[in-house]
Amino acid sequence: MYWLSTEHLGQTGTQLAELTLALILSSMIGLEREIRMKSAGLRTHTLVGVSAALIMLVSKYGFGDVLAPYQIVLDPSRIAAQIVSGIGFIGGGLIFVQRDVVRGLTTAAAIWLTAAVGMACGAGLPALALFVAGVHFLVMIGFAELTRRIMLAERCDILVHYTPGQGTISAILKLCVGRSFSVQDIASPAHPNAPANLHAVQIGLRGRGSWDTLLVALGDLAGVTSVRKLDAAATNH
Numbered sequence: 001m002y003w004l005s006t007e008h009l010g011q012t013g014t015q016l017a018e019l020t021l022a023l024i025l026s027s028m029i030g031l032e033r034e035i036r037m038k039s040a041g042l043r044t045h046t047l048v049g050v051s052a053a054l055i056m057l058v059s060k061y062g063f064g065d066v067l068a069p070y071q072i073v074l075d076p077s078r079i080a081a082q083i084v085s086g087i088g089f090i091g092g093g094l095i096f097v098q099r100d101v102v103r104g105l106t107t108a109a110a111i112w113l114t115a116a117v118g119m120a121c122g123a124g125l126p127a128l129a130l131f132v133a134g135v136h137f138l139v140m141i142g143f144a145e146l147t148r149r150i151m152l153a154e155r156c157d158i159l160v161h162y163t164p165g166q167g168t169i170s171a172i173l174k175l176c177v178g179r180s181f182s183v184q185d186i187a188s189p190a191h192p193n194a195p196a197n198l199h200a201v202q203i204g205l206r207g208r209g210s211w212d213t214l215l216v217a218l219g220d221l222a223g224v225t226s227v228r229k230l231d232a233a234a235t236n237h
Contacts, residue, residue: 012127015057019131022053027143042146046139047109054116054132055084062123080119087115110136155184155206157230160218164199168223172203175221179214181207198225 026049027042034041059080092108113136120129162168173183184204205214211229218227 011061015061015125015128016131018057019050019053019128019135022049023135026050043139043143044105044109046143047106047113047136050132050135050139051109051113051116054113054120054128055080057128058116058119058123058125062120062125080123083115083119087112106140110140155204156211157202157204158215158218159189159200159202159228159230160224161198161200161226163197163223163225166223168221169201171221172201172218172224175217176203176205176207176214179207179217180209181205181214202230 023046027046029049030042030045033045062080113132117129117133117136120126120132160172162172176183182205184206186204187202189200189202215227215229218224
């Protein structure tokens with residue numbers, strides 16, 4: 001088998017080193033984005049960087065068993081290019097914006113990585129496929145905890161009552177992001193005793209900024225009638 005040949009095995013160390021370099025550099029870029037509380041952060045950038053490196057290696061080394069100088073002239077990598085384009089459409093369909101909050105970026109990046117792993121397997125590069133599959137679990141599980149430890153970002157929920165029809169939700173989210181808070185989730189809790197002309201929204205935030213300053217700024221927004229920080233018991237309930 002081609003991928004067990006001495007020549008191919010000799011290239012594996014270099015290829016793994018190139019993948020490791022892609023992992024390190026893309027992680028550094030993603031960490032900077034994570035610290036700035038951007039939608040695409042540490043995990044998304046790392047997955048995309050490693051996936052792109054693997055796809056490039058598949059294009060360079062994955063077709064040596066079907067090409068022979070002056071005997072077989074073809075371009076099998078054109079199929080790989082079509083796979084990349086097709087998966088891009090699938091990943092794009094998973095990304096959506098809900099009330100100015102981007103969702104699905106990391107999932108889309110993971111699907112792109114999975115496609116790259118499948119390409120490596122089909123091209124006869126099992127060592128690279130195994131390495132990148134391991135990188136996926138490292139990034140998705142290990143990097144989440146790493147991010148929390150590095151950023152020391154506190155997670156908390158706030159409850160805002162507002163008058164609808166004034167673009168208040170959009171203003172709230174823009175203010176939170178502008179003050180270095182990352183929006184984790186949004187919900188509309190039911191409050192039977194609330195006045196009919198008021199709506200409520202519960203927003204999960206994570207950030208390193210001043211919560212007191214944020215609450216004061218939110219309270220000054222047009223349309224906001226009240227805002228308070230929820231304790232852990234209320235959030236879990």
